[in-house]
Amino acid sequence: MKSRLSSKMELLLKLLSIWCLIGLTVSQDITYEEHIAQIQACPKECRCPTNFPRAVYCDNKNLKNIPKIPPYTWYLYLQSNMIEVLSTDALQNATQLRWLNLNRNKITSEGVEEGVLSAMTHLVHLYMDDNLLSSVPSQLPASLEHLRLSRNRISKIPAGVFVGLDKLTLLDLQGNKLMDDAVTEVSLKGLNNLVQINLAKNQLSTMPLGLPPSTTQLFLDGNNIEKIPAGYFKGLPKVAFLRLNHNKLASSGVPKNVFNISSILDLQLSHNQLTDVPLIPSGLEHLHLDHNKIKTVSGSGVCPVSVEDLGDSLNESAPRLRYLRLDGNEIQPPIPRDVIMCFRLLRSIVI
Numbered sequence: 001m002k003s004r005l006s007s008k009m010e011l012l013l014k015l016l017s018i019w020c021l022i023g024l025t026v027s028q029d030i031t032y033e034e035h036i037a038q039i040q041a042c043p044k045e046c047r048c049p050t051n052f053p054r055a056v057y058c059d060n061k062n063l064k065n066i067p068k069i070p071p072y073t074w075y076l077y078l079q080s081n082m083i084e085v086l087s088t089d090a091l092q093n094a095t096q097l098r099w100l101n102l103n104r105n106k107i108t109s110e111g112v113e114e115g116v117l118s119a120m121t122h123l124v125h126l127y128m129d130d131n132l133l134s135s136v137p138s139q140l141p142a143s144l145e146h147l148r149l150s151r152n153r154i155s156k157i158p159a160g161v162f163v164g165l166d167k168l169t170l171l172d173l174q175g176n177k178l179m180d181d182a183v184t185e186v187s188l189k190g191l192n193n194l195v196q197i198n199l200a201k202n203q204l205s206t207m208p209l210g211l212p213p214s215t216t217q218l219f220l221d222g223n224n225i226e227k228i229p230a231g232y233f234k235g236l237p238k239v240a241f242l243r244l245n246h247n248k249l250a251s252s253g254v255p256k257n258v259f260n261i262s263s264i265l266d267l268q269l270s271h272n273q274l275t276d277v278p279l280i281p282s283g284l285e286h287l288h289l290d291h292n293k294i295k296t297v298s299g300s301g302v303c304p305v306s307v308e309d310l311g312d313s314l315n316e317s318a319p320r321l322r323y324l325r326l327d328g329n330e331i332q333p334p335i336p337r338d339v340i341m342c343f344r345l346l347r348s349i350v351i
Contacts, residue, residue: 043067066090079103151175162190185210227253291328299338
């Protein structure tokens with residue numbers, strides 16, 4: 001009797017575990033058969049959690065080669081290894097990938113085998129930061145939305161490499177070796193819906209040309225940019241976040257009205273050589289001007305509207321500036337009263 005009860009209990013537990021597994025696979029949009037096949041095909045060097053059946057973790061394993069990847073993988077983590085080649089053979093089954101993390105490896109441009117990325121027709125996120133790439137990889141899938149290639153050795157963006165990538169919204173190229181002749185209208189063609197582009201810590205000496213009108217976040221910190229052409233931002237009507245910290249901008253190279261853009265919310269010009277405060281657009285909310293050579297600031301010189309026109313109460317025409325940083329300049333406190341009267345929404349001034 002006891003033995004029969006024990007057998008029934010064991011059977012019940014098995015049925016329960018199978019039921020749970022079936023329920024889990026349904027929730028992960030994977031069939032029971034696919035789940036079993038995925039677990040059985042898991043490379044010995046990697047981890048394939050049963051509670052996250054679409055993911056394969058092969059990170060921090062000192063791998064020199066990519067192991068054979070199971071066919072139902074959506075999320076593949078290969079970061080922090082010693083991989084040199086992005087192999088078509090190893091990834092031939094990985095056509096369903098949505099997310100591929102290859103950060104911190106030793107992959108060269110020659111090591112990206114032809115067709116290996118274009119075969120991943122569902123890929124949305126591709127991370128290849130901290131590798132040895134000398135060029136932006138070609139034949140990228142049209143499904144791509146985020147492409148991160150920071151801290152490589154990239155000096156070239158092949159013409160047409162982004163054509164067809166209408167879904168790409170984020171492009172991170174910071175910390176590479178891009179010069180002015182590499183970032184052009186020809187090389188950036190195809191980025192029709194780009195929202196954020198990061199070109200910080202490259203070797204640019206001029207403002208990049210050919211940026212798409214959809215650009216909202218433009219990061220250019222840590223270059224050698226000396227001037228901004230008048231009317232430069234007319235082609236960027238949606239730019240809201242602009243970072244130009246740690247460049248070589250002098251006031252003579254920054255036209256007074258160049259930042260008069262209705263869309264801009266956050267402007268960062270820290271660690272440059274400015275001697276004057278540029279005209280502040282009405283909609284700007286955060287302004288970083290610290291560590292320049294500014295000696296004075298006055299409301300009449302920087303206020304986008306006449307202080308007299310503002311009256312005694314807030315209205316829609318009042319400037320929206322809330323945060324102003326001026327420390328590291330040659331300005332002596334206090335801040336002039338007409339500046340405070342102009343920017344009545346200011347909550348923080350660092351001087």
